[in-house]
Structure formats: C-alpha cells, structure tokens
Amino acid sequence: MSKRHSHSSSPNFATLLQEFFVDRLMQQRAVSPQTIASYRDTFRLFLQFAQARLRKSPVDLALSDITVDLVLGFLHHLQENRHNCARTRNARLVAIRSFLKYAALKDISALAVIQSTLAIPMKRFDRQLIGHLSRDEIEALLAAPDPNTWCGQRDRVLFATLYNTGARVSELIHLRVGDVVLGKAPCAHIHGKGRKQRTVPLWRSTASQIRGWLQRNGASPDQMLFPNRSGNPMTRSNVTARLKLAVQTATRQCP
Template sequence: MTRSNPFPSLLRAFFQEWLVEQRSASVHTIRSYRDTWRLLLRFIAERKGGGVARVALADISADEVRAFLHHTEHGRGSTIGTRNCRLAAIRSFFSFVADRNPEYVAQCAEVLTVPLKREPTSAPCYLEPAEVEAILAQPDRSTVAGMRDHALLSFLYNSGARIQEALDLCPDAIRFDAPHCARLNGKGRKERICPLWPETVTLIEKLLERQPRAPDERIFVNRYGKPLGASGVRFKLAAYVDEAAKAVPSLRSKHVTPHSFRHATAVHLVAAGVDITVIRSWLGHVSLDTTNHYAQANLETKRKALEQVGAPAASNVPPSWKRDASLMEWLDTL
C-alpha cells in the first residue's frame, strides 16, 4: 500500500472504525455492505483490466458507480430494491470519506449525487387462510426436519416475524407459560414482544423435546445442529408450495417466500378488525404508512366496506348546472 492509493486503508477504516465502533451497525448491515463492495471492486477491476488490489479511489467515479448499478439490475437480474441497497452502501462509504479526507470531497460529491431509482409500488402478495393451511400441511411431522419446518412456518404466520428474526429465536426468548409470547429483535436492533398461540408454543416444545437446545442456542437448526439459513428455508418452502398447489391451485400464480407469511399475518389482522397501530407494534414497523399498505391489500375488507356504503340511489332530477339554462347558454358561447 502506498500513499498514492489510500483506498485500502479508507475502506478498512470504514468497516472497522465507522460501521463497527462508531455506528455499531448490525452484523446483517455489515455483511450487506461487504457484499456490495466485493461486487463493486470485482466489477471495476474487470473493466480496468487489472486485479482488485490495483483499484484506486480515483477509479470509483460516479460513472463507474452508475455502470455498476446498471449491471446489478440488468446484468445480474437484481431488483430495484437490491440496486438501491447497493447504492446505499456506496453512498455511506463516500460520505465517510468526505468527512475524513476533505481533499476527495469533489469526487465524493459526484458519487453522492447518484440518485436512488424509484420502483413501482404494488400491493403485497399475501396468502389466503386456505393457502396457509395447505402449506402448513405439507411437512412430514413424523421426522425431526418436518417438525422443525412445520413449527417454523407456523411461528412465521403466528408472529409475522421476518425470516431472520425467526431463525435467530432461542428458547430463552419464548415465554412457555401463559400468556405465551416471544421476544424478537428486529431491524435496527429494536426489540418487540409478540403474542403466541398455545398451539404454536406446543409445536416448539415438541421440537425441543426431539432436538434439545440450550437457552441461548437457536431453535431452528439443520441436521448437523447448525443454525438454518434463510436460503435453505426458501428452498424447502418452494417444495412445500409446489405440493400444496396440487390441492390449492391459486398458489401456482403466487411467488411465495418466507416473507409472504408476514404479509399474510398483517392482512389477516386487518381483516379481523385489529387496530392498525396494534398491527404496527406487532410487526415492528417504524412508520404507520408501512402498516397502512396492508390495509389496502385485502379485497374482502374493501368489499365489506363497500357493502356498508351501498350504491347511490337513482334520481330523475337533473343536476343544478343542467337546470340553469343561462349557464348552459353561456357555456355554448365558449
């Protein structure tokens, strides 16, 4: 490393000093930023024709960042949301560099002006109660793996937890006595308490009888006793959905992921008439606007609201503007 290429030391300081020590970023944020910089450095090194070790700070221009984002979306087939997450990681680094090394402020300012890309907002795809039941019926509960999958999916639907929140669950985070509940650690290390059905607690208790775990060990593990990963859960869930679609054909048109159970929980709570602020606390949303998104998704709730309003009564009386002949005559002159 030479003084002419301060980039390696700046990147190391960004991760070790800024993210870890000063910002106390979560391990998930650090890994996400790490993956972004791995991809970006390999992308630039390939375009420059040298190795990653030869990439300098001057090589990471605003044009290179735009090219990388275009490659992320169109070359790698990532979503706009993923593209924006990559840009957020890059922006964070250049904001750090601008504060630490003012001599690079012009380059940093150019990169920081690269805009986020707006994506269309669509109604969340959620599961109907019959579809949830069909999926939950698929795991073979005579095996430990089947018991684990059934308990995990039931917990996702009961709690509305994000997949990583569920996979991080330990026995000491569950109250097995009434009133049953679970303590979840969500985004931003925000803790919340979610009520649990007795049936869900029973499923977890039976799983722990077959596969005992220490109070601080994760409940949902693989055959080797290692914590499950989100990718593994998605793979198993896809197989269950394919089987469930034979009984409930509507599942064939839906892209079902572990997060779909979170959507289902929110929409079903709205349909049950639960106050929207309670649902926000249940799901751990920061903004009420996020929770309101689910209130717009349930077609049955909209239909019931429409039935309460009723259709307007027909009237043979023309509106006032049509009864005013002088107004009509004046409009004809325009």
C-alpha cells in the same frame, strides 16, 4: 518540509476504506455480519471496475477519482454486464454513499466531488403486489408437514411460528430456545436487522406447539429452536425447500 507535508496530507482511499469498515461499520454502528458482507462485495466489484476503467490499482486510488462518471459507469456495468436488478443496483449505491458520507468527514478537500456523487439518485422500480391466502389455505399449509416424522414435526411448529410472528425467515432460523417465553404471557424475542430486537406475542396454539416440540427434543436455552438434523441453524434455502414441499401437499387437499 516533506515531513510536515506528509503529516498534513489527506488520507488515501485505501486507508479510508479500511477505517470505514473497522471503525464506522464494526465499532461505531455495530452493523450485522450480513451488511458487512454486502458492503464488502460491493467494494470488491467497484474496485475491480475502477481498476479496469482508470487503470489504477486500488492502493493508488484517491477520493478525487470517485467521480459521478465513475460511479454511474459502475452502476451501468452492474445492470448491463452483470444483469443486476434495480434493487441490487440500489443496494450497491447505498454502500458507496455510506462510505462517501464517512469519507467527507475525513477529507474536506474532496468534498465537492463527494457531494456531486452523493446526488446520484436511486433507480425506481415497480413493486410486485403480494397476494394472500385464505384461512382454509393457511390451515391446509400449516397441517401439510407429516406429524410422524421429525422434520414434519419441526416444520409444523416452524410454519405456525412464522405465521404467528410475521418474522423474516432469516430472523426465524436464528431463534434460540431461550428467545421464546412460554409462561402466562408467551412471546418470542426476535433479533432483526441492525441488531434491533422486538418482542412478539405468541398465540396460545403456537405456544402449545412450541412447548410440545421442546418437550420432545429437550433443547437447552442456547440451542437453535428450529435446527436441521445436525443441530445447526437451518438456511433460508432449507426453509424454502420445506415450504415448497408443504405447498405441494396442501394443494392436493385445498386446490
């Protein structure tokens, strides 16, 4: 009797969460490491909150515990105690929603609780208007890095490629030499979010700059196109710092 009951009982919360990360995110959807890290951080924070609120350890949680009140309390905690912005609050809610949609397929007995929790709305926020630079300002910025230094040469090509492709910084810093085609129809194969790839044409001026950069550095196809001094990928903070430096230089020439 007990064996039959245990065999037919619903999976517990901890098991479902583990299966969600391994089966759903990693194997079925093959999401990026950045997304997995974001979801992992969300559930680390959520489990800590749930343990304090319900006085239950994570291994003792059940899907029926993930009520509207608990999730709303967690979102309120993020904003009031952790001072998260609406965008971050929404990202945490997306992670929880994604898990609950997966769990609903595994445990029908908790469907009512899950459906009510999925109804929690995203928080609206004002989007800041993005300004733009004039052509003269862009040209001053692209010419700002010192062409007599290795970093300056790299930054000139990096900023030109960024301007040409419109790629995210996170996409650009992971470009490899082999991702760039410099033949009759030059282009860059950019690997975006969700393992999506797109091909962006390169202007002749950009292709010429990249070609000169590669001739000076002799990089192989699997090496980073825009490495740091150690040959490793640049970080977003590296690019931010280099861009701020270029802006300071360009501002003196083009106030």
